[in-house]
Amino acid sequence: MFCSKCGNEIDNEALICPKCGCATANMTSQKSVASADTSGETSTLANCALTFAVIGPTIGLILGIIGTVKYKNEAYKKKSITAIILSPIMLVVYYVILFLVTQY
Numbered sequence: 533m534f535c536s537k538c539g540n541e542i543d544n545e546a547l548i549c550p551k552c553g554c555a556t557a558n559m560t561s562q563k564s565v566a567s568a569d570t571s572g573e574t575s576t577l578a579n580c581a582l583t584f585a586v587i588g589p590t591i592g593l594i595l596g597i598i599g600t601v602k603y604k605n606e607a608y609k610k611k612s613i614t615a616i617i618l619s620p621i622m623l624v625v626y627y628v629i630l631f632l633v634t635q636y
């Protein structure tokens with residue numbers, strides 16, 4: 533195969549290009565296998581945290597914090613952090629809506 537960065541012909545099994553040191557497709561596929569290994573974790577908690585961030589911000593915030601502490605998987609951790617950020621915003625939005633509604 534050929535290096536995607538410098539175009540140098542490299543060994544099919546090579547993880548990095550010997551010429552430029554760039555990671556090859558082998559390296560990237562190995563990485564995805566490794567990240568799949570740590571995902572004996574399920575996305576359930578992260579998805580719940582995100583859902584509750586919208587429909588019940590207080591619960592979403594708590595689930596988000598639990599997810600951030602518990603998850604080792606980066607993608608799920610990011611989702612949990614998003615829930616933590618989103619929850620207070622949604623809470624403010626709901627208070628504003630409530631305020632506007634009670635004005636009339």
Ligand SMILES: [Zn+2]
Binds near residue numbers: 538540549551552
């Ligand atoms: Zn290269």
